[in-house]
Each structure stands twice: as structure tokens, then as C-alpha cells.
Amino acid sequence: MTRTPPPEPRDEIRVAVSTVIFSLRHDDAGELPAVVLPLVRRTRDPHEGQWALPGGWLDASENLEAAASRTLAETTALAPSYLEQLYAFGDVGRSPARVVSIVYWALVREDVAATPLPADENVAWFDAAALPPLAFDHELIVEYALWRLRNKVGYSRIAHGLLPELFTLAELREVYEAIGGRRLDPANFRRQVDGSGTLIPSDDFRTGSHRPARLYRYNHDVELADRGPLPR
Amino acid sequence: MTRTPPPEPRDEIRVAVSTVIFSLRHDDAGELPAVVLPLVRRTRDPHEGQWALPGGWLDASENLEAAASRTLAETTALAPSYLEQLYAFGDVGRSPARVVSIVYWALVREDVAATPLPADENVAWFDAAALPPLAFDHELIVEYALWRLRNKVGYSRIAHGLLPELFTLAELREVYEAIGGRRLDPANFRRQVDGSGTLIPSDDFRTGSHRPARLYRYNHDVELADRGPLPR
DNA sequence: TCAAAAGTGTTTATGGTACACCCATGC
DNA sequence: GCATGGGTGTACCATAAACACTTTTGA
Numbered sequence: 363m364t365r366t367p368p369p370e371p372r373d374e375i376r377v378a379v380s381t382v383i384f385s386l387r388h389d390d391a392g393e394l395p396a397v398v399l400p401l402v403r404r405t406r407d408p409h410e411g412q413w414a415l416p417g418g419w420l421d422a423s424e425n426l427e428a429a430a431s432r433t434l435a436e437t438t439a440l441a442p443s444y445l446e447q448l449y450a451f452g453d454v455g456r457s458p459a460r461v462v463s464i465v466y467w468a469l470v471r472e473d474v475a476a477t478p479l480p481a482d483e484n485v486a487w488f489d490a491a492a493l494p495p496l497a498f499d500h501e502l503i504v505e506y507a508l509w510r511l512r513n514k515v516g517y518s519r520i521a522h523g524l525l526p527e528l529f530t531l532a533e534l535r536e537v538y539e540a541i542g543g544r545r546l547d548p549a550n551f552r553r554q555v556d557g558s559g560t561l562i563p564s565d566d567f568r569t570g571s572h573r574p575a576r577l578y579r580y581n582h583d584v585e586l587a588d589r590g591p592l593p594r
Numbered sequence: 595m596t597r598t599p600p601p602e603p604r605d606e607i608r609v610a611v612s613t614v615i616f617s618l619r620h621d622d623a624g625e626l627p628a629v630v631l632p633l634v635r636r637t638r639d640p641h642e643g644q645w646a647l648p649g650g651w652l653d654a655s656e657n658l659e660a661a662a663s664r665t666l667a668e669t670t671a672l673a674p675s676y677l678e679q680l681y682a683f684g685d686v687g688r689s690p691a692r693v694v695s696i697v698y699w700a701l702v703r704e705d706v707a708a709t710p711l712p713a714d715e716n717v718a719w720f721d722a723a724a725l726p727p728l729a730f731d732h733e734l735i736v737e738y739a740l741w742r743l744r745n746k747v748g749y750s751r752i753a754h755g756l757l758p759e760l761f762t763l764a765e766l767r768e769v770y771e772a773i774g775g776r777r778l779d780p781a782n783f784r785r786q787v788d789g790s791g792t793l794i795p796s797d798d799f800r801t802g803s804h805r806p807a808r809l810y811r812y813n814h815d816v817e818l819a820d821r822g823p824l825p826r
Numbered sequence: 827t828c829a830a831a832a833g834t835g836t837t838t839a840t841g842g843t844a845c846a847c848c849c850a851t852g853c
Numbered sequence: 854g855c856a857t858g859g860g861t862g863t864a865c866c867a868t869a870a871a872c873a874c875t876t877t878t879g880a
Contacts, residue, residue, distance in 0.1 A: 375654050377607050377684075377694055422607050422692050426684040449822055450682040450696045452609075452658040460654050462609055464682045464694070506823030532858075550843065552860070573850040573859045590681055591738030764831080782870065784833070804831045805877040 375460045379429040380417030380500075382448065382467040382507035383440060385475035386524050386540055387487070395540045396489045397511075398475070399504070400438045401496070403484040408458050409497035413488070415504070417463070430466040438485055440475070442468035444523035447590050448507055456499045467507045469523035515541045519560045522580040530568050530575035531555065607692045611661040612649030612732075614680065614699040614739035615672060617707035618756050618772055619719070627772045628721045629743075630707070631736070632670045633728070635716040640690050641729035645720075647736070649695070662698040670717055672707070674700035676755035679822050680739055688731045699739045701755035747773045751792045754812040762800050762807040763787065792816050 386395040401413040418433035420426065427445065434440060445468045452462035475487070488494065490508060493501070515521055521537040522529070535551045555561055562581045567574035618627040633645040650665035652658065659677065666672060677700045684694035707719070720726065722740060725733070747753055753769040754761070767783045787793055794813045799806035 375609050375652060377609060420607060420684070420694070423686060425686055426682065426694070447682060450658065450679060451823075452652070452696065454655060454657055462652070462658070462694070462696070464684065502823055509823075530859090547843070547845085548859080549845085549861075554842085569851085572852060572857050575859060591683075591734055591741075762832090779870070779872085780832080781834075781872080786869085801878085804829080804879060805833085807832060 375462060377420040378417055378461050378463045379420050379426060379433055380415040380463050380465050380503070381430050381434045381442075381445075382415060382465065382504055383434065383438065383442065383470055384468065384490070384507075384511055384524070385470040385487075386472045386537065387475070387489075388472070394543075395472070395536060396491065397508070397540060398487045399490055400440070400475075400485060400487050401494075402437050403486075404497055405484060412497040413494050414497040415465070415500050416485075417465075420464070426464050427466070430464075430468075434468065440470050442470050442523075443474075444469040444520055448503070448510060451499060451503060453499070463503075465503055465507075467510065469520065471524060471526055473526050512541055519558070519580075522560075528564060528566065528577040528579055530577060531561075532575060534561075534578070607694060609652040610649055610693050610695045611652050611658060611665055612647040612695050612697050612735070613662050613666045613674075613677075614647060614697065614736055615666065615670065615674065615702055616700070616722070616739075616743055616756070617702040617719070618704045618769065619707070619721075620704070626775075627704070627768060628723065629740070629772060630719045630721055632672070632707075632717060632719050633726075634669050635718075636729055637716065644729040645726050646729040647697070647732050648717075649697075652696070658696050659698070662696075662700075666700065672700075672702050674702050674755075675706075676701040676752055680735070680742060683731060683735060685731070695735075697735055697739075699742065701752065703756060703758055705758050744773055751790070751812075751816065760796060760798065760809040760811055762809060764807060766793075766810070790816075 383399055385398050387398045388395045400416060402416050404410050404412055404414050416434055416437035418429070418436065420429045421432075424432065426447070430445060431442075434442065445466055448465045448467045450462060450464050454460065456463075490504070493504065495501075496504065515538060521534060521541070524537050525533060531552055532548070534555065535546055535548060538551070539546055560581050561578040564577045564579055566577045568577055615632055617630050619630045620627045632648060634648050636642050636644055636646050648666055648669035650661070650668065652661045653664075656664065658679070662677060663674075666674065677698055680697045680699045682694060682696050686692065688695075722736070725736065727733070728736065747770060753766060753773070756769050757765060763784055764780070766787065767778055767780060770783070771778055792813050793810040796809045796811055798809045800809055
């Protein structure tokens with residue numbers, strides 16, 4: 363890209379793509395759902411046996427985002443509802459070989475995440491608040507992705523990426539509460555979201571407990587927040 | 595980084611590092627300063643003769659940020675007062691060869707930027723609002739970097755990266771005005787910044803015109819906003 | 827003494843938060 | 854009926870914007 367001659371292939375800088383995938387899991391009724399993410403167990407050195415982020419090598423003929431989707435599908439069989447580049451990690455010492463990892467982060471709806479993972483003991487969901495030791499610098503990466511998730515949910519409307527097509531305001535609020543780690547006032551939450559024009563009320567209601575709650579869908583007309591410089 | 599075998603070097607994905615460097619330039623007195631950035635003219639194909647962002651190939655033995663600093667110094671002899679990773683660009687078609695560019699963005703103080711560039715007709719400063727056609731996808735990159743600059747100046751305290759050690763509130767305000775593209779109320783600006791605790795008043799004043807203005811310095815105790823997941 | 831920039835005070839609008847209250851349904 | 858979550862109304866508080874005003878210098 364510049365005026366110096368290109369490096370010979372023997373420089374051996376390799377490019378990998380990994381993804382931090384977030385979803386929610388309701389375990390204890392009455393409690394806030396937990397933020398969970400899938401990890402894969404490494405079956406070879408380095409760090410054999412340790413848990414790591416799903417990912418793989420970048421193929422010379424595919425774009426970065428395509429590589430993230432592909433490796434994510436190969437290792438976890440998941441299709442994300444939101445995918446955004448997180449950061450490029452390339453410190454010299456982060457792996458025995460010189461690897462630059464382009465890391466993405468993604469959201470998966472809870473009902474999608476609930477479908478069983480591949481019959482593979484080497485893929486599993488973990489509570490983001492109780493992760494095992496991770497390979498490479500993946501703990502740092504997950505920590506940063508969590509920071510970004512919490513940050514972005516504050517100023518954008520990505521929370522619906524964790525919900526099905528139709529959802530109640532209480533369910534949407536629960537997503538914000540789970541990510542933010544604190545309860546929100548239902549009254550104020552309602553006003554804020556329907557003042558923002560991001561939700562379209564449907565004519566259906568969720569019944570089953572007490573007063574039925576109106577179901578909403580996300581208004582795709584309002585632009586999702588910044589997903590990077592790429593054309594959308 | 596994963597369970598598939600590493601690719602052979604003949605895959606030929608190369609990693610470059612480029613930097614979008616911002617500074618300010620006062621041209622017309624009374625007018626807002628312009629946002630300017632240095633470009634280098636390409637001396638070889640592809641895109642020979644076109645202007646491009648300063649950068650170079652990533653060396654196998656250096657970190658990404660170090661490579662950004664190095665290539666930036668080699669091509670422009672500039673030392674930035676702020677440096678942060680912007681985005682990884684890696685689309686297949688963005689260059690004849692497969693190149694993944696880790697792009698950084700940087701701030702340079704105006705007095706530093708005023709020192710003459712290397713005696714090289716192939717490096718020059720341009721007004722960000724009137725750029726020539728750029729090589730590769732560098733126009734997209736600059737556009738995104740400008741968006742990030744404007745965004746970040748709104749919620750962080752990086753503006754001082756464009757100013758010398760001591761500066762008046764009017765000078766600091768001018769930075770915000772130049773980046774934001776609109777005038778700000780001096781009274782409200784004053785209250786906002788000294789309410790934030792980011793400035794330390796000095797005992798010196800800038801004289802020369804009318805009533806002298808107190809000089810301030812930046813308070814390095816208050817943490818700069820997010821520069822990424824790396825330890826600082 | 828006047829122009830111009832530094833710096834202060836005050837009013838108003840706005841958005842978030844807390845919380846009291848009513849509504850509709852399952853049990 | 855009554856408990857519970859859905860949904861509305863309203864007062865309060867902090868912050869931002871607008872702008873009148875005073876202070877201090879150079880010319």
C-alpha cells in the first residue's frame with residue numbers, strides 16, 4: 363500500500379478472524395437473564411485444551427466480515443442478528459506465531475442460541491460473568507467486547523438483536539437491565555423507547571400472566587448505529 | 595488461532611498499517627482554522643502518482659501501534675500527540691493484491707505540523723474539506739476517520755491533542771468549533787470545561803490583544819477516553 | 827474613551843428520574 | 854377479590870442553551 367517494497371511471504375504474518383458472540387439466558391425465574399457467550403475448546407497447540415473464541419484463518423478470497431460469519435457458523439452453527447468489527451489485535455507476543463486477529467462481536471437472539479449446539483463436547487456456552495481461563499489474549503478481548511456491548515447499548519438501538527421478531531416492552535427492558543446490570547423504571551423506559559420511534563406496536567398481545575402486554579417489532583427504518591465505515 | 599491448520603504462506607495475505615493524521619491550520623484571520631491532514635504521493639503502482647495515506651507494511655517483529663508510529667515518522671517525520679486504532683480494512687477488491695490494512699488515526703499539534711515536512715515534493719498537507727482523489731479506498735477511510743474525530747471530540751477530551759502545552763480557553767474553543775463546524779457560546783463553553791475538571795489554570799496570561807486571557811494546561815490525571823483494549 | 831475579548835450571572839427549556847396512581851388479567 | 858405486572862400522569866432535579874451584563878486591556 364505504500365512506497366516500500368512488499369514483504370516476502372516468509373515474513374509469516376498470518377491473519378485470523380475471531381468473534382465474540384453474545385446472547386442472553388434466562389435461568390432463574392424472577393432474576394435478570396445472564397449474558398452468555400459460546401467458546402470452543404482448542405484441540406491442538408498452542409493452548410490445547412483451553413477455551414477460546416470461535417474463529418479461524420482468513421481466506422485470501424473472502425472479506426473480513428464474511429470470514430467472521432463463516433468461521434462462526436463452522437464452529438458454532440450460529441447465525442448472528444448483529445455483527446460488527448471490534449478491534450484488530452496484533453501484539454507480537456500474543457501467540458507463538460505472529461498472528462493478527464481481526465475480532466468481530468455479534469449478537470444472537472436467545473431463541474436461536476437455545477437451539478442445541480453441534481454435538482460436540484468442545485463447544486459450550488458460558489456466563490460472561492464466570493468465564494474459565496481463556497487461551498491467548500482472549501480474556502482481554504472478551505473484556506473489551508463486553509465494555510463495547512454495554513457502551514453501545516446505551517446510545518444505540520441494538521438491544522433488539524437479542525430478541526425475537528415480536529417482543530414486549532418488559533422483555534426489551536429486561537435486555538437493557540441484563541446488559542447494564544441494574545433495574546430500570548418501567549414507566550420511564552416505556553416513554554424513552556416510544557419517544558425514540560424505534561418500535562412499531564403490533565396488534566397482538568402476550569398473554570399468560572396477568573394483564574396482557576402489547577407486542578412490538580423493531581422499526582428497521584431508523585438506522586442502526588454505526589457499524590463501521592463499510593457500505594450497508 | 596483455531597482448530598483448522600494454518601494457511602500456507604502462498605495465500606499471500608499481506609498486512610499494512612496506515613494512519614490518518616489530523617491537525618489544524620489557521621489561514622484567514624478571523625476565520626475558523628481548517629482541519630488538515632498529510633498525504634503522500636505514490637511513486638509506484640498500483641495507483642502511481644495518486645495521493646494516499648501515509649503507511650507501510652507491518653514488520654513481523656513490531657506491534658501494530660509501533661508500526662503506525664514508525665511508518666508515520668518515516669513518511670512524514672511527524673510525532674503524534676494522540677494515536678488510536680480506527681478500523682481494519684480488508685475487502686478483497688480494495689487492492690490488486692490481498693492487503694489487510696490496520697488503520698490508525700492521530701492528532702498532531704498545530705505548532706508541530708507547522709515545522710516543514712521532509713524536503714520531498716511527495717508529502718503535503720491538504721484541507722480535509724478539499725481532498726484530491728485518493729488511492730485505494732482511502733477516501734472512505736478518511737471519511738470514516740473524520741466521522742470518528744467529530745464524534746469523539748463530543749464526548750472525550752482529546753481536543754487538547756491539537757494544542758500546545760499552554761493554551762487559552764478561546765484557543766481550546768476554537769478547536770471544538772473547527773472540528774464541529776459551528777460556533778460555540780464562549781460563556782457556556784467556559785463553564786462546561788472548568789466544570790469537568792480537565793483543565794488546570796496556570797498563572798500566566800496570553801497578552802497582545804485586548805484583555806489578557808488566562809493560560810491553561812491539560813490535567814493528565816483525568817483519563818483520556820477509550821483508546822482501545824490495550825494496557826495504557 | 828472606545829472597541830473587543832475575557833469572564834460572570836440569570837433565565838428558560840429540556841430531558842432524566844422518582845414515584846404515585848389507575849388498568850386489566852389470572853388465580 | 855386480590856396480587857401482579859401493564860400502562861399513565863406528574864413533580865422534581867440537573868444540565869444545556871440563550872443572552873444580558875461587567876471587567877480589563879490595547880489603541
